[in-house]
Amino acid sequence: MAHPAESAFVGAIIGLVTALIAFPTRVGRLLAPAGGAVVEGIRWTSETLPYWAFILTIFLGTLIVAVVVAYEFARVGYAAVRRAGPRTKRIIRFVTPNTPIGKAAFAFCFTILFLIGSVWALPYVIGDLGENSAVSNAGNFTSGDDPKSALENANDRMNDVLSGDVAAQGGAEGASDDERAYDRPRPDGDGDRLKDSWERAGETPGGAELPDADPDRMDLYVQFDYGSYTHPLSQRERQALKQVWADMPVENPDGSTGITLHIDDERDDGYGGAIGAEVSVSGERVEDVHQYYTAQNLGPRRCHYHQVVVGEVRGGSQVGFASAPGFGSVVDDERRAYDGDVPFRVHVITHELLHNVVGEVDGGTHTSEGWLSPTVDADEAFLSDAAKEELNDGLAGSGYYQQNLC
Known part of the structure; x- marks a missing residue:
């Protein structure tokens, strides 16, 4: 017989997984503090222990969690089956082994699959650990690279990753002088392209909200849209991005210095967040950079909000x-490691904005130095x-x- 605490534990896991599938961005933000604590713990462990000890610790920790989860699910499941009707019992007996050895094998397979799934998901958790972590580029584990070599290889690939990233004249090939005006x-x-009266009202005449706008300090409103299978901004990335612009x-x-960056990537107001489709661009056409800058995705925000897809x-x-200039940009979902004080994607997003x-x-x-230089380099994290x-x-x-998109 399962205890009420065990039933609550299993129910909480099922509810959390369901909520993450249905509302990944919103639930992810609620779990950000706890997730950040876990990430910090993993990072501390990776920096403190030898490589082999770190991997062993991760394996044992995951194994213990898997065994506990499997045990609790088994107890709650067994109690539920005993109370089930004859038809439900027949179905359960049909899809699960009926002998003790079979049940043990089933539980063993479940545990192994849980471990494999955890290891597969691990790079997505630790990929944002930071530049000093021995596992920052955990995506290279599958290639057999040790952490030091993985980090060196990632740094070698930084050259010119931003050199051909611009659609000049706002994305209009051969734009006329009239179109550039x-x-x-x-x-x-304050020169932020937002009328003072709009900032005081907190809204444009067309209905675009400008929360916390200040007519005496530059504001930059950015809407993030995520293609399918991409990672929303982590809490660390959000904080770092705002700090970069504030500095x-x-x-x-x-009398102050800096730009206040406002980020919106939720669908609470109908804009921002998941697009609901895959995003894949090559940049070969100038239209690639603003193909998502549409009334459907931005509504009244067009030409007031920037968009990062x-x-x-x-x-x-x-x-x-x-x-350049303009309001649209597309950045890759990849989160590489490099020797900088801000996450890789924050550097790229800052460059594009x-x-x-x-x-x-x-x-x-492009400039020869600073944020707008054509490389992602920690030494270039400043404004020229x-x-x-x-x-x-x-x-x-x-x-x-x-004139053409708004």
Whole structure:
């Protein structure tokens, strides 16, 4: 007979799995604090123990969890079967072994499958551990690479991953001077392309909400859309991304520096979050960068919110594409390890958003140093003087987006 506590334990697991499948983003955010604690524990273990001891610890920990879960499910399942009707019992006997040896084998197979599933999912958990973790690039475990070699190989692939990521003139090939012309909303004291009256009201005339807007400090509203089988921003990525923009050396009318980044990736208001389809672009067509910047995906937010679509970026080593200037970008879902203070995807997203709001710098779209250099390098995690000068003149706007896509 299963105890009430055991039944509650099994019910909680089933409920949690069901909720994660139905509402992955929302439930993931609720579990973020606990998940962060687990990740920190794994990272501490990986940095403290020898490699073999770390792997053994992970295996034993997973094995213990698997055995406990299997045991509790077996007890609750047995109690439920005993109370079931004759038809249900016949069905259960038909799909499960009827002998003690068969039941033991069934339980053993269940445990092994649980272990395999846990190991398969482990890279998705530890892939965001950080640059100093011995298992940061855990996706390379399957290739037999030791952690040090995996990290070195990942760093070797950083070169020029952002060199061909730009659709100039806001994504319009051969755009005319008229299409490039941008009609900035005025008055706009802080230069963030949001009219002061809109920021005070917290909403545009068209109905796009501007929560926590400040007419005396630059605000940047970004909607994240996720293709199928991609990973939403982790709590660490969200915090790091906001901090990076808050630290931008941009002067504001209120005397502060930095840009307030607002992130929306939930479907509570009908926008942001899962697109409901796979995203795979090659960047060979300029339209690739803004094909998801539509009324269906953004509604009244168009030309007020930026959009970052997370999906697959095909071809070569490219990991992102963006309009320069503009409002659209696509970044790859891959979360590599590199020797930086921010996660890999945060570096890439910052680079692409800067293309959106800076446009051209000294006649080009990339700079020789800083966030807009064509490589993901920890030494380039700063805003170059040239890009800083452009931002202090106000966020660049795209006439092409304004006239053709909004």
